[in-house]
Amino acid sequence: MQLLTGFSLGCLAVVFLVVLRDFRHLLVGKVFLWVLLAAAAFVSSRVAGQQYQWLLGDIMTTLPAAFWLLCLLAFSPRPRANPVWVVLALYSFIPPALSRPFGGADPEAAWWLHWLGFKVPQFAEYILILSGLWITAVHWRNDLVEGRRKLRFALLVSVGATLLCVTVSLNHGLDTSKLVAGMVGLATLLVGFLLLKGQDGVLLDMQSVATTPGNNEAHHASAIEQTEPAPETDPSHEMAEQLRQLMEEEHFYRTEKLTLKKLAERMSLPEYRVRAIINGTFNYRNFNDYVNQMRIEEACNRLVTEPDTPIQNIALDIGYRTLSSFNRAFKELKQQTPTEYRQSRQ
Structure with a gap:
């Protein structure tokens, strides 16, 4: 003993x-x-x-x-x-x-x-x-x-x-x-x-620390910059560019109930490769953070440019199943509700 x-x-x-x-x-x-x-x-x-x-x-x-x-x-x-x-x-x-x-x-x-x-x-x-x-x-x-x-x-x-x-x-x-x-x-x-x-x-989880209210805006600015693919000398550049086009140009992030598995199948790549690209190239540590970042950025733009469109319609269009889940994700990233955000930008 x-x-x-x-x-x-x-x-x-x-x-x-x-x-x-x-x-x-x-x-x-x-x-x-x-x-x-x-x-x-x-x-x-x-x-x-x-x-x-x-x-x-x-x-x-x-x-x-x-x-x-x-x-x-x-x-x-x-x-x-x-x-x-x-x-x-x-x-x-x-x-x-x-x-x-x-x-x-x-x-x-x-x-x-x-x-x-x-x-x-x-x-x-x-x-x-x-x-x-x-x-x-x-x-x-x-x-x-x-x-x-x-x-x-x-x-x-x-x-x-x-x-x-x-x-x-x-x-x-x-x-x-x-x-x-x-x-x-x-x-x-x-x-x-x-x-x-x-x-x-x-x-x-550095991503969650970066989104605390004190440094929230700085994180969003850096997160947008991180969506740029790696330099062409990087062996994963082609896959990173494929992912960028799929998500940002084809708006695949709007897919309802999007998972890492669905994204990997759409790209015809193993999950571990997609995971490595999102983490290593775009510097995200959580898949939901990666998807929510793009969804909320589109929502912010539409809340301002489409003042008459109901918030629920915008939420459903960008991939959220319910208004409550959209509100929760929006407030986590922007520290205010979609309604408050729209009113502050009018």
């Missing part, structure tokens, strides 16, 4: 130092550091003395909430924490920490203290873990950064499975120490390898 614990703690320490060195200035990096610290607390709790168990227990109870927040910040195109989810995350570790000194972990304690302090937070932990895995998986196809796509897979398969085992063993008192310690070490090795191999953009 000591050997597995040492192996896992060593792997966690190496990855901790890598994240501390390269991502400590980012919020997602700070959350990742806490995930690693909480995992180390779990591994250490199997060999630590009784006097340290309460502290290690409080730290590792935060693991599901930290994992959910990590997935939200690293893999959601527009990270926004719903207040309900924030409350759920806080409830998953604060009541256990507060009720532990009063014996809330003991099933023989007052039923309300045991249930409100431990049982209900356990359900919250499972919900948070599943939500984090869902966030990681749902945007898989639209992610254009290869390193982050591999990191998604690592988190889904290794870290997600390990975290579920950790949570189940903690909540139900199962003796899976050796199994979980080995899984923690292997999962950490895999994640560390992916972080070292492709650091750029792995933990941060």
Whole structure:
């Protein structure tokens, strides 16, 4: 057991130092550091003395909430924490920490203290873990950064499975120490390898950061410039030019329910090639951002030049299925509704 614990703690320490060195200035990096610290607390709790168990227990109870927040910040195109989810995350570790000194972990304690302090937070932990895995998986196809796509897979398969085992063993008192310690070490090795191999953009969606209100206009100006294809010396110039003509001149972006797969089939190219062109040549990290940028630019032009055309008609013409989805995408890029934009330009 000591050997597995040492192996896992060593792997966690190496990855901790890598994240501390390269991502400590980012919020997602700070959350990742806490995930690693909480995992180390779990591994250490199997060999630590009784006097340290309460502290290690409080730290590792935060693991599901930290994992959910990590997935939200690293893999959601527009990270926004719903207040309900924030409350759920806080409830998953604060009541256990507060009720532990009063014996809330003991099933023989007052039923309300045991249930409100431990049982209900356990359900919250499972919900948070599943939500984090869902966030990681749902945007898989639209992610254009290869390193982050591999990191998604690592988190889904290794870290997600390990975290579920950790949570189940903690909540139900199962003796899976050796199994979980080995899984923690292997999962950490895999994640560390992916972080070292492709650091750029792995933990941060630069596209979403660029569209914050403070630098929104500068981003749009640069995004328009980035739609110019690469120089002719670039081997991918011909494919980039084909994509540019298809999207900008033939307005293929107006296609309803447009996906990367549909675009690749239309160009008769493998998906990975189209993904590489959009990411490497046009510098987009998310497929939906790429499509929405062109759709919203056309919408802006039509809102001004066609003042009598209903907004819903414009939304449907440029590829949105509903007015609500158009309004949401428009406000994310322009920081105002289509109606407000039209009125401000009259």
